[in-house]
Amino acid sequence: MKIKPKNIYLKLKEIIIKKKLVDLEKSQYWTINELKNFQNERLKKIINYAYKNIKGYRDKFNQVKIKPNDINSSNDLYKIPILTREEIQENPAFINPKLIHTTLYTGGSTGKSLIYYDDQQAGIMRWNCHYRGWKYQGYNVSKKLAVISAAKKISINHKILTLNGQLEDKYLRQNIEAIVKFRPEFLRGYVGSIYILGKYILEKNIKIDFIKAIDPVSENLYEYQKKIMQKAFNAPVFEEYCCNDGGACAWECEKHQGLHWAMERAIIEEKNGEMITTDLWNKAMPFIRYKNGDKVKFLKNKCCCGRTLPLIKVKGRDNDIIIAPKGPIGATFLMYHGIGYGDKNSFRTGIRIVQYVQEKNYQLNVNIVKSANCTQKQIDGFKKAVKTTCHQMKIKFNFIKDIKGTKIGKRQFIINNDHKLLEKWK
Structure with a gap:
């Protein structure tokens, strides 16, 4: 299961x-x-x-x-x-x-x-x-909850509103419209996704006053992100x-x-x-x-x-974000779609290590270390997933033997070398 x-x-x-x-x-x-x-x-x-x-x-x-x-x-x-x-x-x-x-x-x-x-x-x-x-946040299964993670469409199932995890302006706008209509009491999701959603709310001067608690997960939470979230949603952040x-x-x-x-x-x-x-x-x-x-x-x-x-x-481990022409792609969203979830026959098991490096002019270098039993079908599936997730970027796939770590052996999943573009989203 x-x-x-x-x-x-x-x-x-x-x-x-x-x-x-x-x-x-x-x-x-x-x-x-x-x-x-x-x-x-x-x-x-x-x-x-x-x-x-x-x-x-x-x-x-x-x-x-x-x-x-x-x-x-x-x-x-x-x-x-x-x-x-x-x-x-x-x-x-x-x-x-x-x-x-x-x-x-x-x-x-x-x-x-x-x-x-x-x-x-x-x-x-x-x-x-x-x-x-x-429950520390006040949540229980009878309460309305909005979740923003890896989904690529908005849906409602009972008391759960699943938002679109893509962060382009049109999807952010649709997410806000869904939140205002559904009026959830609790918001949970990837740190980067909630942060970008919060920035959009503040930029557009949208009023959200019904959220009781925010639960950002799966990525490091920084103080500047926390402040934006709390200001945008008028609610406290609970770390997890x-x-x-x-x-x-x-x-x-x-x-x-x-x-x-x-x-x-x-x-x-x-x-x-x-x-x-x-x-x-x-x-x-x-x-x-x-x-x-x-x-x-x-x-x-x-x-x-x-x-x-x-x-x-x-x-947790530090990672940057990828920024496509139409907006940012959070680390956890990229992990989900760029590496892929699936069974033993999926492209996920064909990839041992992957690293995304963004350069200027939306150039994205994808460094890949294949597993021993990797198949061409798995590689093709991986490439297709990356191109779909990081569309409108200039993508180059590099197959290498290993990805060098830091002095203590850490490997950074995402590196964004376009510092001016990165600063815009922080």
């Missing part, structure tokens, strides 16, 4: 509330010791399971000569080697196919996308954590962080003092500023000491809301 953006919130209604593995309304007020004890019990279960059932982990444990009984709490996690995306990408040794319930995809903000899986329990926990976090490949997630509550880390779902470690996460539930594809590429900082202050879940601050 694949979860697609157009039905993601309807799926929430099917799963949420009826099925609970943990009473998250109560556990967010547990003492820190109670939360840690809960984590340690779940950790021992997932470690034992992974060693017995997942060859990739059994091999990793054997390499450093440790057994499951050597891991009794989160304090012992350092004994386990760190897991990287490269290790598990297209590697069946880390998967139990019998337990796959949902197929998921990372956005690919480093230019590399990961297909991964979770089992039914992990999926229930994922949705329930999301729902609790969204989710790394579903690894289980790490956190939400900002009504007090806005940091993001509450959902300790019931995953253990988060900080190593040299980088996040290392262990999913406590996923048996279909366990993530144990997974280095996801994001930066994390544990905040010392406690939130005055009364919840005991610790506060963290997270910074």
Whole structure:
């Protein structure tokens, strides 16, 4: 089963509330010791399971000569080697196919996308954590919600208004008309998309006064973007962080003092500023000491809301935006359409790494590293998707062996070297 953006919130209604593995309304007020004890019990279960059932982990444990009984709490996690995306990408040794319930995809903000899986329990926990976090904003499934992400048309399904993710003026205008007519109380979507929509509202002097909360996701949120959003929609911004490949997630509550880390779902470690996460539930594809590429900082202050879940601050990978003649193309929108979501026969699996570099005069260089089993059909599909998404640009495809990273190994998914054009949209 694949979860697609157009039905993601309807799926929430099917799963949420009826099925609970943990009473998250109560556990967010547990003492820190109670939360840690809960984590340690779940950790021992997932470690034992992974060693017995997942060859990739059994091999990793054997390499450093440790057994499951050597891991009794989160304090012992350092004994386990760190897991990287490269290790598990297209590697069946880390998967139990019998337990796959949902197929998921990372956005690919480093230019590399990961297909991964979770089992039914992990999926229930994922949705329930999301729902609790969204409730911090005042949202529940009976409220009207507008979503702007990767869709290419406007649609309404029950209480969900799906906006057009394309950011040309004509689509922005249509989106605003739909919002005014639908009058949602909550707005959720890609950071870049909400920001551009907000700028359009302010430029056209449009009044929006019915939104109660804004939830920008999937990209880094900067202060200048936050100010534009809040001014345009006359509503507070609530930050959210989710790394579903690894289980790490956190939400900002009504007090806005940091993001509450959902300790019931995953253990988060900080190593040299980088996040290392262990999913406590996923048996279909366990993530144990997974280095996801994001930066994390544990905040010392406690939130005055009364919840005991610790506060963290997270910074994802930096990316620019592509700017076509008719308007900008956000990083996450480009990830979705430029790399593509689909099954194992789609062009997504034919591309190992991709990088977009914009130069002056709307020149777009697309650097591609193919997977070992890449087919011409996959390449043709990829080219078609990029040309459709980045139409009216001068596109050049470059097939190379590797894309060089920074000194610490980071690869930037989008680089815009037309600084004057880029500044116009900031």
